[in-house]
Structure formats: structure tokens, C-alpha cells
Amino acid sequence: MTQQTEMTTMQRKAGAGCDRADGAGMTPQKSLRLALAKAAQDELSLALRAQEISEELLNQAGLISAVNEDDLLLLLQGPMGAMGIVSVDIQMLSAVIEVQTMGKVNRREAPDRRPTNTDAAMLETLLNATLNDFAINLEGSPAQSWATGFQFGERVENARLLGLRLEDIEYRIFRATLDFADGAKQGDLLIALPAAGNVKAGTKQPAQSDWSSDLRQTVYASHGEITAILYRAMVPLNEARNFKTGDLVPIPVSALTDVMMEGVDGRIVGRAKLGQKNGFRALRMADPAEREVPKINRSRSENLATVASQPARIAADPGPMESRFPEDDP
Template identity: 35%
Template sequence: MAASSAMRRKLAAGALAAAEGGPGADRSWRLSLARAARDQAHLSLEVAWATIDLLTLAELLELPPERALVAILEGPGDGLGLLVFSAPVLAGIIEMQTIGRVTNLPPAPRRPTRTDAALVAGLIDAALSGLQDELREEADLVWAGGFRYASFLEDARPLGLLLEDASYRVLRAEVSLALGAKTGEVILALPAEGRGQRPAPRGAQAEPAETGPAFTLALGEQVLAAPALVEAQIARLTLPLAEIMTLQPGQVLALPQAALDRISVDGLDGRRLATARLGQTQGMRAIRLTLDPPAETAAPAEPAPVAAPIGTAA
């Protein structure tokens, strides 16, 4: 009995862990940062090491190195975070995007500019988006997902006024650019209190969009909104092709079965949908339906044969 209860507790704990995801932001950040550098800047970036820590705002403010680019990030629940590129890393990215290669020269002793920020903004967003995708089934998604680039600072001094006085999860990575041409630090700091979406349970499969109720409803609305052409016919004639080829203006075609109170309303397949009476409304020709559509099994109306010869109008 005790063994059975213990087994049930283990299974329940496993199910709960699966529903909450699992930690993995440090590993996911390595992958997404390298992929973003490759895809956005055609730059080879390798992460030598990475750590994740829980820091106070005061501790976080001591991390940005001198002349680093400090990018402000916006996320769920009006949360603010930051991403820091040290001067060598920033210089390597800028060199790759401007001259197509990373040099071994030390970075210029200057502050980052708005142009620098514009050149790396796409890479930042790609890295953050990749991090979110990597964490879609991980518990870390709740605090690491949903952030995007918002602005930048020339130096880190105003950070104490911008950021909330709270705890932050800080990912620090030492990176190598272009096989060691430049090395430096990348720092990602996000509010520790998770305000984003929770991860999907592991192994859960969402209902395909092509088969869900919403898709069925939308498809039905599209079908019902599609144009459908119907024809109001006074009569149908069947004539030999030779006679049709000799038709001339002024000739009269006899309509022996035509009646203005028995107009056939047909679909494009020739199937009769209703019977109507000819009239007018608001100065325009119109028809009034007089009979309900026949059963769907009814055969299409056959054209009326015309035996009378074609004559000349009197």
C-alpha cells in the first residue's frame, strides 16, 4: 500500500514538472545568440561559457563594462530588461555589417551611438525571439519570453532610474567572434518575476489550425460569402447547329412554352432552384419567387424543343 502511494506521488510530481516545463535558459541563450549572429550579421559567434544568476538591481548596475552598448528591452506586463554588448563584441558586429569582416584591432575608445544601436537592433530581436522559441516548453519561458528591443543608452548610469528595483535573472556569456578575432561579454538581464506566458505541457499537441472549430467556422463564412450566379430564364430552345449558324438580326425565335408567370430560376448546372413571376421594382425589371425550390434529387429542366421554323418578324 505504501509503495503504491509512493508511486502515485512520483507520477503526480512528474506530471506537474512536465506541465511547468524545465529550466534551460542558459543553454537556449547560447543557441539563439549564435543563430542570430549567423542569420542577421553573417557572423560566426561561439559562446565560451555562460552563467545564470539571480541579482538585485544594485548588483546588476555594477555589471556593464565601460563603453558597452546598453539596449533597453520591453516585455510582458510592462517589464523592462537590458542586453549589454561589451565594446569588443559591439565593434565586431559593426565591422561585419560595414566592412564584411572582423578585424583583430582593439575597439575605438568611444561611446556607442544611435547608428550602432540601429545596426544591432535586428540581431537583438532575432536572439530574443529565438530564445522564446527554444523555451516554448520550458519553465524559464515565463520570465525569459516576450522581450524585444526598445531603445539604448550611451552609458549605464541612468539604468538605476529606468529599471524597477527588483530581482533580475542575469545571463552572462563570454563570446568569441570570427574564430577569436574579437572576444567579449554579452549580458542579458530580465525581471526575475515571470510576467509572460506559461510553457505548453511537454508532449501536448495543439489542435491543427486546419481542423479546429475556429477554422471550420471561418471556412463556412468564406464559403457562404462566395458569389453564386443564378439565371432567370423565360424559356430554353434547342435548335440545329446549322440554323444557329444562319441567325441574322431581325429574325424572330418562337417561344411556345414561355410564360411571364413561370420563369425558371436555375443554377449554373442547369438545376431549377425556383419558379418566379416577372415584374418590376423601383423602375427596374424584377422577379418574384412563386414556388419553393424543388427537391435536390429533381433532374434539371430540359430545354423546350422548337419545331416551328425560323421566320421573319412581321
């Protein structure tokens, strides 16, 4: 490794008496500062110095708002299904990748770009070592209950999906401004862990039946976003550019009995039939075993039903439809 990335002898001597401070007198900020420097030196021979570390408590919504959408977003896996997150900006990410691929940190500022799964893999070793040392430094302190047992999980595409994965609880947020290779780069890091902590070693584990009941209640109380897709059509660009409010879009009649239900990731989670109930448009989920296979070729020669392009008009004036649900029949 080059002289730029190795910690100097004086730096090692200066920190020699601090790496294993007594747990009772170790603050979480100090523990994280030491853990970051030690993990970078041990795993990458990289001189890393935390210039500033702050700590605060935020709920799930506050945490999602605090995350930068352009950062590399990672889920942390913890004890008993607990989850935390790590947010890494492009400067820190570039410093870690450069020292692994080129042997040194480039002094030029890294250009903005979209993080990838490869970036996440390059960060895994440093992250796991940091989390491990962070917990070891806090042994014997009250912080041990919430700091222990977390490791790299997986990359998440954006903050919206992150919100779907995180439990709606209070989180302990650490923000750190980091210096790499004596000023070659400066980057930002955010680490969030559940504030309440986990079951301490030696305490009685909750009964399996209680855990199952809690899980069931949590799942039933969660919300999922599902989009109903009535029909997708390919139209020429010049025709699409001329669309205006009030235009009618032709929809094949067969589409009314084969509405696709899509999750937030675009996967089809079910199919439904379009009808009406109490004077409003409604969907009835189809039984996969009884659903008829729709015709793949939906040509314009079919009988077409037309719907207005304004949802507000449809809700206000649903109009007559041939497809009605049995309980609406007189």
C-alpha cells in the first residue's frame, strides 16, 4: 500500500491507549469514531478520521426524510429480525472503492452517479468490521443492548422501498463526516439502529406463541400499495402527444374481466374483474383456479368499451355497466 493510505506511526501511538477504553466510560459517538478508524486500517490499510459525529432519535418517517436519495442505501440485519440502515454518499463510496482497486484514494472529487450492487459488495467488509468493533467497544455499557449483532444485509433501490422494509419505531441516528487519506476525500455516513434495542443475553426469550401472535398482528396492521392496471396500449408518439382532457381511450371488452393487480415492484400479484357496487366502479379479485385464460390477441376489431381519461368523472358518474356483482342484483 502507498504511504498515503497507511496510518502513520505517530497516528498509531496517539490512538494506542484509546481503542479499548473501558465500556462503562465509552460513549456511542466515541465508539463509532474508533470503530471506523480501526476497521478502515485493518481491512483496507486506509487512514480514516471521523471529523464530526452526531447522534439523535427519529421515528421512521423522520429517518426516511433524513436519507439522501442519491446515496447508496443499505439494510442492516440484526438480532431477532431487527433492521437498521446505512446511507453512504458518493465521496465515501468512491474512496473505499479507489483504495481497493487502485491502492490509493484519488484527490479529485468523485462525480455524481447512481450506486450499484457492485458498490454495495465493495463496502460490505468495511461495514461489517465497523459494526463489529462498534459493538465490542460498548460492551458493559447500557448501549450494548441496541448496538450488538448488526451486519450488512442488502442494497435498497430508494427511500420509498426503504420505508416499506423498516418497522415504524424510533431509531438512533448517527451522522458522521469522514476524512479519507489525510484529506484526499471527505464523505458522509449515516447509520440508523432501532433505539429500543434487542433482547439482552441471558434474559428469557419470549414464548414462540407470543412471537407468532406479535408477527401476525404486525403483518395484519401493515399497508401494501397495489395498482390496478385495466389495459396497456401501444400508441404512436404523435397520437399520444395530442391527448387532451376528455379524450376517449378504446378499451377491449375482454380487459374488463382481466384487470391486472401489480405490486410496487411491478410484479403481478393477482387479477380481478371490473364491475360496480353501490353505483361506483369496483374490483372483485379472481380465483386463480377458476380464472379463464384471456385471449392474448386483443385487436381493435373486438367490441370496444370506452372510458374517459379523467378518474374524477368516472367516480362522479359511473354510468351503466354490464358487469355487476351478485350482491348488487335485485
